[in-house]
Amino acid sequence: MSRPRKRGATARDDERPPERTLAASGFRARLEESRQNQGSWTLMVDGTPQSNVEVNDPGVLNFEYVRRIGHAIDLVAPDGEAVTAVHLGAGALTLPRYIAAKRPGSRQQVVELESDLVEFVRDHLPLPRGAQIRVRHGDAREVLGTLPPGLHGAVDVLVVDIFSGARTPAHVTSQEFYRLALPLLSPRGILAVNVADGAGLAFARGQAATLRSVFPHVAIATDTQMLKARRFGNVVMFAGIGELPFERLPRLLAADPAQAKLVNGRELDNFVAGARIVTDATAVPSPPPARSVFLAKPGG
Template sequence: MSENRGRRRGEGDENAAVTLSNGFRAVVEADRHQPGAFTLVVDGTPQSHVALDDPTYLSFEYVRRIGHAIDLVAAEGQPITAVHLGGGAFTLPRYIASTRPGSRQQVVELESDLVDFVRENLPLPREAQIRIRHGDAREVLAKLPLGLKGTVDFLVVDVFSGARTPAHVTSMEFYTIAAGLMAGAGILAANVADGAGLAFARSQAATLSAVFAHVALVVDPQVLKSRRFGNVVMFASDAELPFDRLPRLVASDPTPAKVVEGAELKAFIASAPVVTDQTAIPSPPPARSIFQVKPGSAS
């Protein structure tokens, strides 16, 4: 962990902080409205929200949408094999460990000092079978044990450097590597952030559709209409997605969303190009005012 670090929680300050090796500052901010809950903020951008006393509580809109898919990927309570690209504060690994005890999970995170910081300030449940691997998401994904090939039930792609997704985890080649790990009915969930026009999101949908047989999006209607920057959660599988209940679930969330699939998905993609390693670019940067929070403002 970097030596340039702030006071820990419980040492006269509710917020713990550390400067990471990449120069970003990470802060764990106490949620003023929910005792026992915290927000991980990296480079001014909220990355994760964790309720230590109730890991089934998912605060962020896009995380809740992925949580719904986790609930539907297998029978209730059944253990699964999951891989998470991007660690953050381990919100979804905690969720799976709580709702599907006995699940095998692998988390890939580039920033080792961020992992140390989170584990020190927001400890993982001792009974959770969560293995953490350090390194670049794509490089580690390609080197995961052969025993995982064809066994992954749920794979989360939520890789950000600051507020942007790196280009090399957005291409057809990258998703093809991911597809090689998936079980027959396994689901890949990708968190895509985009703004006006949704050109990046459309190309990501086109790319996933070029690799997987079935693709669906979950998105806030206002984001879909390009009225604001936001998250588009994309799901892909070689089997038909078990999402009969998903439209009702996401429509009843605090921030309602809709499922886009079939003909509507084709219209959304339109003529968007498939992304390759040669054409890949990072996701567009949001205005700093969209996600940036001030210390003590976690909610």
């Protein structure tokens, strides 16, 4: 492994980007620094961009779908108030860094199967000092069912952003999986799920139907081209026990550099119409994207 760089350091032209082969999956993890924006790093796993981190300002979120989750996190509690968060899937720890920067004192737990991925990221992109972020290693579904009783009914933000390479494993897409998440949420808590899908949006519609079978309040956020099922991309889904605190979210999504809309109520009924609830018996991984999807640099 190459030596860790100082925070915000720039890769020289003659240096190879840091890489590591992950033991559990065999995938290759690679950190690439933007040549235009010093300190902006993208984590690639199996050729798929999975996370982006601005090490000098973790309050900046460059991936579109991550900003949509960030907007929701901004609304879950008054500005600056500490929250309790659980993240299923570590990536480059982008959202844990964001919460630590925006809401100092927040308690956070991250669950990641690829232990050496977390080590690799932290070696090269250290976490901010003072951040209360605990990492638990293991399969997200298995760990979710064994989290401490003190977290039950106490989690304000629960993020599900789980990928093996470019696909979400089947066992974390089912009704049974989401039922494990339900008791963790606080009355004001939100579940945020990153769903990747392509033309037709059959997988995304199934996920929305499944969430609605478990949670009383569900909404989704994406751009209009995705809603027209014309391309591969991300649909962010939100769920909660109580009413989602999203009165201002439509304006935040509309003002974002990558405009999006919030879909709920009757429009969500139409989106879900005809979709079947996903169970352990019927679950399948998310569809694979074409490699051409990632030829251009990700961002926003």
